[in-house]
Amino acid sequence: MGEPLVEARNLTKRFGTFTAVDSVDFTIERGEVFGFLGPNGAGKSSTMRMIGATSPITEGQLKVFGLDPNADGREIRARLGVVPQEDMLDEELTVTDNLTIYGRYFSLPRSVIKPRVDELLEFAQLTEKRDAKVEALSGGMKRRLTIARALISNPELVILDEPTTGLDPQARHVLWDRLYRLKQRGATLIITTHYMDEAEQLCDRLVVMDGGRIAAEGSPAELIDRHATPEVLEVRLDVDDHAGREADFAGIGSRTEVLADRILLYVEHADEALQEVRAKGIIPAATVKRRAGLEDVFLHLTGRTLVD
Amino acid sequence: MTPTESRAMGARVIPSVVRPTYRAQHVLERNWIASGAFWKVMIAGFFEPVFYLLAIGVGLGAMIGDITLADGTSVPYAAFVAPGMLAASAMNAAVMESTFNVFFKFKYGRVYQAMLATPIGAGDIAVGEIGWSLFRGFVYSATFLAVMGVMGLTESWWAIGALLGTTLIGLAFGAVGMAAVTFMRSWQDFDLITFVTLPLFLFSATFYPIEVYPPWLQTVATFSPLYHGAELVRGFALGRFDPSMLTNALVLASMATVGAIIAVRRLGRLLLS
Ligand SMILES: Nc1ncnc2c1ncn2[C@@H]1O[C@H](COP(=O)(O)OP(=O)(O)OP(=O)(O)O)[C@@H](O)[C@H]1O
Numbered sequence: 001m002g003e004p005l006v007e008a009r010n011l012t013k014r015f016g017t018f019t020a021v022d023s024v025d026f027t028i029e030r031g032e033v034f035g036f037l038g039p040n041g042a043g044k045s046s047t048m049r050m051i052g053a054t055s056p057i058t059e060g061q062l063k064v065f066g067l068d069p070n071a072d073g074r075e076i077r078a079r080l081g082v083v084p085q086e087d088m089l090d091e092e093l094t095v096t097d098n099l100t101i102y103g104r105y106f107s108l109p110r111s112v113i114k115p116r117v118d119e120l121l122e123f124a125q126l127t128e129k130r131d132a133k134v135e136a137l138s139g140g141m142k143r144r145l146t147i148a149r150a151l152i153s154n155p156e157l158v159i160l161d162e163p164t165t166g167l168d169p170q171a172r173h174v175l176w177d178r179l180y181r182l183k184q185r186g187a188t189l190i191i192t193t194h195y196m197d198e199a200e201q202l203c204d205r206l207v208v209m210d211g212g213r214i215a216a217e218g219s220p221a222e223l224i225d226r227h228a229t230p231e232v233l234e235v236r237l238d239v240d241d242h243a244g245r246e247a248d249f250a251g252i253g254s255r256t257e258v259l260a261d262r263i264l265l266y267v268e269h270a271d272e273a274l275q276e277v278r279a280k281g282i283i284p285a286a287t288v289k290r291r292a293g294l295e296d297v298f299l300h301l302t303g304r305t306l307v308d
Numbered sequence: 309m310t311p312t313e314s315r316a317m318g319a320r321v322i323p324s325v326v327r328p329t330y331r332a333q334h335v336l337e338r339n340w341i342a343s344g345a346f347w348k349v350m351i352a353g354f355f356e357p358v359f360y361l362l363a364i365g366v367g368l369g370a371m372i373g374d375i376t377l378a379d380g381t382s383v384p385y386a387a388f389v390a391p392g393m394l395a396a397s398a399m400n401a402a403v404m405e406s407t408f409n410v411f412f413k414f415k416y417g418r419v420y421q422a423m424l425a426t427p428i429g430a431g432d433i434a435v436g437e438i439g440w441s442l443f444r445g446f447v448y449s450a451t452f453l454a455v456m457g458v459m460g461l462t463e464s465w466w467a468i469g470a471l472l473g474t475t476l477i478g479l480a481f482g483a484v485g486m487a488a489v490t491f492m493r494s495w496q497d498f499d500l501i502t503f504v505t506l507p508l509f510l511f512s513a514t515f516y517p518i519e520v521y522p523p524w525l526q527t528v529a530t531f532s533p534l535y536h537g538a539e540l541v542r543g544f545a546l547g548r549f550d551p552s553m554l555t556n557a558l559v560l561a562s563m564a565t566v567g568a569i570i571a572v573r574r575l576g577r578l579l580l581s
């Protein structure tokens with residue numbers, strides 16, 4: 001393995017006196033899909049924008065392709081594809097012109113851009129809309145166009161800030177497939193998302209951010225292994241508020257989490273746990289047995305659910 | 309200092325995203341593609357001054373007759389006022405393009421934010437937008453000048469040199485307009501622009517020679533950049549050259565330089581947070 005593609009040491013971003021990213025360290029290797037997870041305001045986008053060399057670094061070090069974004073931002077951006085959280089499409093132009101002019105911003109010759117535009121229209125399932133003005137597109141179509149646009153320069157590194165927000169389930173799955181193929185071709189992907197299934201499906205490695213800091217880092221399996229039990233038993237009681245009821249479940253599983261509408265029991269085997277619950281004379285209104293996921297990791301690390 | 313050292317120094321003083329490179333032409337290209345309804349705008353920009361020319365130049369001109377210039381010679385009023393209107397229209401076009409249009413793209417279109425995720429830098433955007441306003445202004449002015457020629461309001465082929473004057477006006481007002489727009493927060497602030505350009509339009513020797521003012525007011529008028537623009541354009545249009553035209557050009561060039569420097573710096577800071 002060569003030099004890491006992205007390397008951050010004590011990376012910090014402040015807006016005035018407010019610290020959005022608080023001295024974080026991470027390393028992203030070539031060819032991997034790296035995820036940033038965290039609730040609203042965790043500092044994911046701020047970190048992405050620093051990697052994308054559009055937001056000056058306040059403190060610490062960041063190297064992208066071994067280059068310093070503050071000094072060589074242009075060289076870095078020439079090798080990046082960026083899908084920002086907000087679309088920022090050129091509303092005055094048509095779908096095709098949006099792709100074409102974006103390629104021109106990278107100084108690609110028109111002869112190179114033309115076939116790529118056709119390919120990307122196909123990719124984004126927008127061929128029929130090619131001559132439509134952007135303002136006439138639906139939200140999901142705009143999102144797809146933004147993603148297609150980021151790929152016009154054949155970037156080595158693609159930064160996707162919540163790429164699937166606003167997409168319908170089918171379009172999401174199509175995108176996962178496309179991203180997977182991109183990775184197969186050797187591209188490195190950095191992704192933020194609020195969807196746990198997406199992160200588990202796509203990411204080789206991820207960090208969980210909270211309040212500008214990194215709470216945990218690893219592969220999805222490692223994180224679940226480290227911070228959760230294999231299975232979870234969700235118990236809903238016939239009460240208005242579940243707070244304080246966890247005492248009833250003492251001794252079952254290794255850990256409990258109380259949410260407003262249910263209690264989560266972290267256990268080895270959900271079936272056995274349910275029997276233990278019944279043996280205590282508790283009669284749940286409803287139960288769900290499931291495997292532990294990244295949602296549980298996050299809940300454990302921050303005491304909050306991922307999607308506020 | 310070796311080139312690498314000076315480059316490193318430069319990097320420390322101005323972040324690389326702000327330094328203009330050779331990519332401004334892509335900003336022009338984007339505007340060209342976006343200007344689908346370009347010719348409609350052009351036509352509007354062309355008719356306005358022509359209407360003025362007919363009403364004030366030909367209409368008022370018939371009543372005023374000839375007008376005596378500083379050098380003692382006299383010309384028909386229409387021939388005197390036409391270069392003034394040409395200069396004023398160059399100013400208005402540049403101000404419009406560099407303020408209203410840029411503000412819109414900046415605040416609502418987020419066109420620049422998207423550009424900045426590519427190798428394009430804030431400096432390229434500033435240069436590209438000023439260049440675009442220059443291009444549009446040039447097309448306006450050339451059409452205007454052609455109409456003047458057809459109406460017999462120019463004295464010789466030297467009149468083509470008036471485009472040099474209008475280009476300098478476009479550069480100066482485009483750059484300063486761009487710098488000004490970086491300070492604007494809402495559409496209300498645009499009233500200020502009219503507040504500045506209207507008196508410039510009225511009192512910059514556009515409608516009458518500056519010599520009608522008492523000396524102290526003449527001094528005040530020389531602070532108007534449009535006065536220098538009008539003098540320059542008129543000198544060429546009437547084929548009457550004066551060394552003071554060099555000063556006129558210099559004033560406009562300095563204004564353009566200062567405006568461009570401020571625009572590039574402020575734009576970079578605003579766009580990169
Ligand atoms: N330009 C800015 N000026 C001031 N504060 C900012 C700016 N951008 C972000 N912040 C603040 O920094 C913090 C982190 O924001 P950021 O956009 O990085 O969060 P995020 O993790 O991407 O959240 P989300 O999931 O909502 O997209 C927030 O508190 C936000 O208010």
Ligand SMILES: [Mg+2]
Pocket residue numbers: 044045046085161
């Ligand atoms: Mg975000």
